[in-house]
Amino acid sequence: MKTKYVKTATGMYINYFLLGMVNIILASNMSSLTKQWNTDPTGISYVIAAIGFGKLLTYGISGVLSDKVGRKPLIVASAGMMAVFLVGIPLSPSYELAFVFALLAGVANSAMDAGTYPALTELFPTAPSSANVLVKAFMSLGAALLPLLITVLADHSLFYGFAFYLPAAVYALNILYLSAVSLPKKQKQPISSGQQGSPAFLSEPDMKKEGAALIIIGFTSTALFTVSQIWLPSYAQKAAGLAESASVQLLSYYSIGSLVSVLLLALLLNRWVKPVMITLLYPVITLCTLAVMLTVHEPVVLDITAFFLGFSTAGVFQITVTLMTELFWKRKGTVTGIVATASSLASILLPIATGLIAKAGGIAHIFMFDFGIAVIGTASAAFLYYRYNKLTAGSKRS
Known part of the structure; x- marks a missing residue:
């Protein structure tokens, strides 16, 4: 990936390193936040x-703005909004105000995705899948480090809010950095072809077929890691009797698995493994892992399954976005917004649904529900794999 835009990509990856922390920061500080806002874990899941x-409210407009206004304004603005969210949550005296800050974080996330994913495909036109998967690598790294930061703060009896303020400060510095770098012009033709109409495909990709499959995968891929990030510690406490500190460490194993996965993907994609194959293989691994986790409750086994859950849910959304922009390359920002809208629906519905399941049936039922989602994701991926190979005649093109 030798390119004059590597500095630009670095700033984008820093955004996502911090977003990895943001994604688990509320769940990881659940005890402190429930006391601060006088609520319960289900209430925190609603804030999440x-x-x-x-994200759902703004992904559509963010995608259009990315195509019309450009990638950079959205990327810079997203960092600013994330910083406000991180400062605001520890200072929120009420549950209602925290809810507003959470909405702002969703707006920031949609702007970040709509600007960054298309920009990375344009920064690295010969390796878009690897470039986008590295987003997940940096997110996983951030998510792996946050529990360690929280542990250090707790061991020294420091205010939990410092875990929010530190990434907020880095976001603020990154705004200055991103403002000084440049982005390429929008791509005017498909990556692998210089002809209008994308003759790299044997027939025109169909939004109602492979497009719909990718949208479903965008939903299920987000749903699978959302459930794990919110409920994995609680499940470990209930099923295996782990202490709270030990159960939170499962998120670190989960994040390490994610990091290992995406680093492998960054090396293997477009060289030895087709991205579409990963969209099928990873949900199958998730199915097997969930089956083990639901039947064996030993602490060591939970550590291992946490790692493989992280491994098998990592990078799927990023690959989905890459495939969507490859198939429907004329409207990269718009189709990114469509897939991301499905993702945001999962971000909304899964915390609410699992919160209700936790109240009605217990934590174990949440992961049974998660298993069903994995089945749907696997079926959609199998259909996509068939359609994609039909469009490319099974070629090695990524």
Whole structure:
């Protein structure tokens, strides 16, 4: 990936390194936040759902703005809004105000995605899948480090809010950095072809077929890691009797699995493995992992399954976005917004649905529900794999 835009990509990856922390920061500080806002874990899951709601409300417009206004304004603005969210949550005296800040984080996330994913495909036109998967690598790294930061703060009896303020400060510095770098012009033709109409495909991709499959995968891929990030510690406490500190460490194993996965993907994609194959293989691994986790409750086994859950849910959304922009390359920002809207629906519905399941049937039922989602994702991926190979005649093209 030798390119004059590597500095630009670095700033984008820093945004996502911090977003990895943001994605688990509310769940990881659940005890402190429930006391601060006088609520319960289900209430915190609703605040997390508000982030998804903010994304849902704005992904459509963010995608259009990305195509019309450009990638950079959205990327820079998203960093600013994330910084406000991180400062605002520890200072929120009420549950209602925290909900507003969570909505803002969702708006920031939609702007970040709509600007960054198309920009990376244009920065690295010969390796778009690897470039986008590295987004997940940086997110996983951030998510792996946050529990360690929280542990250090707790061990020294420091205010939990410092875990929010530190990434907020880095976001603020990154705004200055991103403002000084340049982005390429929007791509005017498909990556692998210089002819109008994308003759790299044997027939025109169909939004109602492979497009619909990718949208479903965008939903299920987000749903699978959302459930794990919110409920994995609680499941470990209930099923295996782990202490709270030990159960939170499962999120680190989960994030390490994610990091290992995406680093492998960055090396293998477009060289030895087709991206579409990963969209099928990874949900199958998730199915097997969930089956083990639901039947064996030993702490060591939970550590291992946490790792493989992280491994098998990592990078699927990013690959989905890459395939969507490859198939429907004329409207990269718009189709990114469509897939991301499906993702944001999962971000909203899964915390709410699992919160209700937790109240009605217990934590174990949440992961049974998660297993069903994995089945749907696997079926959609199998259909996509068939359609994609039909469009490309099974070629090695990525």
